Amino acid sequence: MEFDITRKFTTEAEILKVLGHPIRLKIVAGLCTHECNVKHIWECLGLPQATVSQHLALLKHKGIIEGKREGVEVHYSVVNPLAKKLITMLE
Numbered sequence: 001m002e003f004d005i006t007r008k009f010t011t012e013a014e015i016l017k018v019l020g021h022p023i024r025l026k027i028v029a030g031l032c033t034h035e036c037n038v039k040h041i042w043e044c045l046g047l048p049q050a051t052v053s054q055h056l057a058l059l060k061h062k063g064i065i066e067g068k069r070e071g072v073e074v075h076y077s078v079v080n081p082l083a084k085k086l087i088t089m090l091e
Contacts (some may be wrong), residue, residue, distance in 0.1 A: 015082055018062045023047065024055050025090075028078055031065060032087045035077035 019025050027041060042052040056076060059065045064083045067074040078084055 029087050031078045035075045037073045
């Protein structure tokens, strides 16, 4: 077996690190099936809105999800192909 010593895996490791939290993993898994707003997410998870918003902010900052404004609401969806692939593999 050969190792590619030139490949850094930095991006992949960062995505795995962010998805390593159960709440963020649940959020991304849910958003892989359909986009929704923060209120729907915290209601489904039974968590405080502030907690969900913090996790969404991190996922957005790391480029895993994206928010699209629709009127007064922001609807989130998964935009990172590796994150989608990882969720599919886990399911």
